[in-house]
Amino acid sequence: MSVEVRFASRRDFLGGLFSTGALILGARNLPARNTPDLDVTKSAWNPSVFLGLNTDGSVIIVAHRSEMGTGIRTSLPMVVADELGADWSRVRVEQAIGDKRYGSQDTDGSQSIRDFYVIMRETGATARLMLERAAAAKWHVPAAECRADNHQVIHAASHRTLSFAELITAAAAQPVPQKSEIVLKDPAEFKYIGKGVPSVDLTDICTGRAIYGFDVLVPGMVYASIERPPVLGGKLKHFDDSAAKQVRGVQQTVVIDEAKPPYAFQALGGVAVIADNTWAASQGRKKLKIDWEYGPHAIFDSGAYKKSLLEAATKPQKVVRNAGDVDAALSSATKVIEASYYTPLLAHAPMEPPAAVAHYRDGKVEAWAATQDPQAVQETVAKAVGIQANDVICHVTLLGGAFGRKSKPDYVAEAAILSKKIGKPVKISWTREEDIHFDYFHSTAGMYFKAAVDSSGRPQALLARSVYPPIGSTFDDKQRYSDTGELSLGLIDIPFDIPNIRAENGPAEAHVRIGWLRSVANIYHAFGVQSFMDELAAAAGQDPVEYWLAALGSPRKIDFEAEKTKYENYGKSITDYPLDTGRLRKVVEVVAERSGWANRKPAKGQGWGFAAHRSFLTYVAAVAQVEVDTAGKLRIPRVDLAVDCGPVINPDRVKSQFEGAAVFGVSVAVLGEITAADGRVQQSNFNDYLVARINEAPSETHVHLINTEGLPTGAGEPGVPPMAPAICNAIYAATGKRIRELPIRKQRLT
Template identity: 50%
Template sequence: MEQQRVVLLRRSFLAGLGLAVGGLALGLAEGRADAAEARAPAPASAGLRTSVFLHIATDGTVSIVCHRSEMGQGIRSSLPVLVADELGADMARVKVVQADGDKAYGDQNTDGSRSVRGSYEPLRRVGATARAMLVAVAAKRWRVPAAECVAEGHAVHHAKSRRSLDFRELVADAAKLPVPDAKAVALRPASELKRVGGPLPLLDGPAIVTGAAQFGADVRLPGMLTAVVARPPVVGGKVARYDGARALAVPGVKRLVELPAPKGPVGFQPLGGVAVVADTTWAAMRGRAALEVTWDHGANAAYDSASFREALSRAASAPGKVMRQVGDVDRAFAAAARTIEAEYHVPHLAHVAMEPPAAVARVDADGCEVWAPTQNPQAARAEVARALGLDEGKVTVHVTLLGGGFGRKSKPDYVAEAALLAREVGAPVRVQWTREDDVQSGYFHSVSAQRLKAGLDADGKLTAWLHRTAFPPIPSTFDGKSTTPSAMELDLGVLDLALATPNLRVEACDAKAHVRIGWLRSVCNIFHAFAIQSFIDEIAHARQADPRDVLLEVLGPAREATPAELGISRLPNYGASLDEHPVDVGRLRRVIERVTELSGWSAARKAGRALGLAAHRSFLTYVAVVAAVSKDALGKVQVDEVWLVADPGTVINLDRVRAQMEGAVVFGISVALHGAITMKGGAVEQTNFRDYPVARSTEVPRRIHVEIVKSDAPPGGVGEPGVPPVAPAIANAVFALTKTRVRELPLRRLGL
């Protein structure tokens, strides 16, 4: 019998699988999330359009635009609910549409844990405005006061007369009314938001389960070619020579294109190099392997992690630029009964999202059209326009689903690569990064050294605190010259740290960047929290006191810390008002008290269990973590159990918040155990998950307990603030287990 070759594609497998489980998946969704390639609805004469975010058709269908990017955090399932609940819409008649990159939507950057906190009130006002117009029409028809009418269940109701009108019966007349000022429209009481705060269905779930969901690498256009790029291994490097003939001899390879090297500060520009354009991804990869490129590495070729670590240590050991000061620290140290000092190091980190960067571009006489898994479509639009020399109005950026982001996909260098190549070859081009590209050619979380010193009085009370922080700053990527950490970066765990000490000083020390420094999930909070929370644990050990009691003591009583107490005139505060989002020590204390209660802190420690505690405020959210560790059969540290309590203020989608915190624990475990990008000769030494591993299933505790504090405070961030306390909690638990103090990450490099 003749054998037949069967090609099974991932998408067709998922589609087949969806036949079996699709019914279950579809049952999870109320409302519809359009495929990621869908566009925001164009202005139409029919129906009611109160803003770029909302359109109600004459048949009653409500289209709500999600202007943020979906990367697993459930934002397309969360933000539209704010509009729908305020409007009184039935989610079964709501259509969620993904926005293209456009300044008309305001801030679209899905970064900085600000999607909900930045949109909570504005999107509610979008729904409230349309509701007011629909209610006004119904009230006029019934000749009753508008205050007696209620919009819910996709209709306006008048209880006294038991009359109701569906939205579709009101839309045409509502569209004739002037749109009221959104700021003047009354919002519903929070108690009337029926879905907000509870478990919400994942609207993209059915498409993901059935294989219909479109991620960046899934986009296909007629005549599309695929490209991979041989990029300079050292930032600032250039092509010296390559074997183009060998690459072009590979079957399927169509073109070789040299990409321009960055000019001036690298910013979001592509790194340059040689692109291999082919019929398939495999052909392009084989063609790239045949290039045998010789590089001129440039000025950063001497960058070496080992020597740079020593340079950072020297920088943190010397006085730096004073960024925050309270009292007289030097006098307090001179009078202290005891001083404690320690230095902490965290290496570069990579993002390694599940989906490596990819983008598709098509360029013609009308401009450029892009499909990309981008966290920041407006930045992608601007960078493509710059690269091609076009007006932004001629660039369209469609946002696909993202297979993770962590900050990497807010940097659109890969999108510009696709646009440049599409113009050059005269056909649609998909640029595909491999995992090796992702690990070796990304934007890296900054390497850092932190030096802390504490003065204690005769009773062991904290009387002085000095914190010196040294790391190449993010602005260096965009101005090419910054060496001192910015106030924005120091706001991430240092300027906003409220301590009950009368004498405190924070100094920023110089460090020059030799790679592209970028933001990664929770940014500088990672190394600031690691140093501060580890150091407080060291103070507790020096005093032979309970780390929980000492942590609460150094934080001081519940209060809202003022700028005067913090010793700074202006706090960046994640771009939020201190009046609305103060530095609330009481909220931080409460999550510490609750997480230690949940973990049975005192009893477990007395029983000999190795526990570590850490807490941190970031992105206007308060999180405390307790980690329990032991040793496995090979003598390696293993994380047995983690408890996390978070107070993020008002919550829209409880399940997604809990999932984000669980994911943050896994992410933090990866940072603590494995995370390290090291440089030799200016190039990244790691290549893939084999030498830049993330936490395996066997390294993640079977029990991760997450509790979300019920709060009516304004929404804080969710995606990032769970990460910072995880590594120091693990490090402190390791000390409890081994009496070895961890002052450097990751643990596996230390043999632990």
């Protein structure tokens, strides 16, 4: 078990990876404007740093996105291999260190495939063309007659073949083709895209050999455990470490300065115990005696806070979308329906808590981290120890789950600060209690909806209001209102064809660090909107799916610009990725058909619920079947999810993401809640912060992928938002009990 084999320390990864004489679509063949010091994110055409071929024909493909369970470390390299005409068994995947030359490595927002699918295809196709041209030159035939397939180039007319190995040197001498010369494969020719290959990490995972942040071993490293200010913004007044130092294996204690607002990705500060092993460090930390000054956030009480959010949501707030005249329609309506909804703070609680090793040496840091964003690690660590970002090397391990938590590298900053102070490599591995106390929490929201309905029950006006501490508060402590980006997650983009529609956002001060969690604000917005639509359907005495489709109206692309509404569309062009209600309708029709909605015959205590939502440019409809027994115990026998995420690249992994999202959705809907008193988070571990276990998960989840043409969209997150409303709507169908507050387990169902 050699440490060096696991993580070679080398800055010049290209030089280290590829043997001399190899075709490196990289430094050597890089167009002149793309010198390594330039920010390649500005350059749309830079396929090069992802691919190398050795003279023995072996292919190395760089995975630059983080693997946290989506299969992306396999899926993107697989795309390159397919376009290249490579044999997957001769491909080795190497994990990239943090480096801007790869473009964004921030593995969140369900964007790896949608942002890099075409780039990966072009990368493979570029190298394929160079190999084909090299073969054509050897055979003196037109390149157009040569075709790369199965790790060789074939000239069909003369039945000649040359292996990649035989062509590498000649191909390397070819000029890099212009983008206009590249012809991507016809999808009918795909060998791997749309079919999939097993994860490159599968065997390692099943044998315990896979290496996560928690598993990094660096020679000479010590183990640290930190007692942090229990309330955000708290300060160390006085501490006594004499008992801690008596613990066997404890070496020393080190003070880390408290973070100052805005907290962003700073280390929170506190007192660190440095020890020979994880156990000794944690035992030593328990023996610290510390007096804290708690600071202004000690007033935070989640119960009172909830009331203030819900109250603010009933009052006029900042208008963020306004079409028609909602007030006029409401005042002249024959019937008005209103409802308030609430969702609590949530913790990410990935199975692997935050963990990293950092080694400060000679003004540089080498870090190994379970991180979703190694470039953010470079910037954060550099700031924390006063060096330049490009003097930080960040190796990326596998991530034992992340869900957004590991986009925030405060824990890597801790390791780096401690390493600088003590001059040794330092390992930080958070306990579950630290993970839950010091998360970047998913925000808590109070929402209010009011609709005017006509005599047929159809909505003529809709007012939608949400109030929650915004993510922006973590980066600007004065921020109270939400950014357009966050409001674009399910509040602004309500898709129904309602003539008068207005969305509003109210201010809220954050008392904990707020962060993004799998599907972000879509969680509460979809819960509110999709529950309220079900309430309107019930008030109209209509079938929820039929009512919903009628309200959605005829297929159209929502024109936010004509409404003068600011809408962010997940950072993508609304022309390329319109909000197409026709696609939304389609997933609803598919889920209804495949679940057997129209012919459902629930017995007493059983109910079916429905919800549909577009997020991360993907359209998802959900049907949940529930059973509530006489004691009020909830069971979820079956969930159906219909998904349109454009063309599907790796179907089994996309399916698994939606199967997982159904379970994550159960955790969100039924179980999860973070509360606070006196500024302190009250939950600490899986005994009081509950997440779904096997017996609480849906017994069956059926994922129906609609493989559409066009551009691929997100897969990791969009399964989550429709789950909570589908479950709550099913509970209503089963029991007549309307759930307006999460988690469901706090509600009486009988």
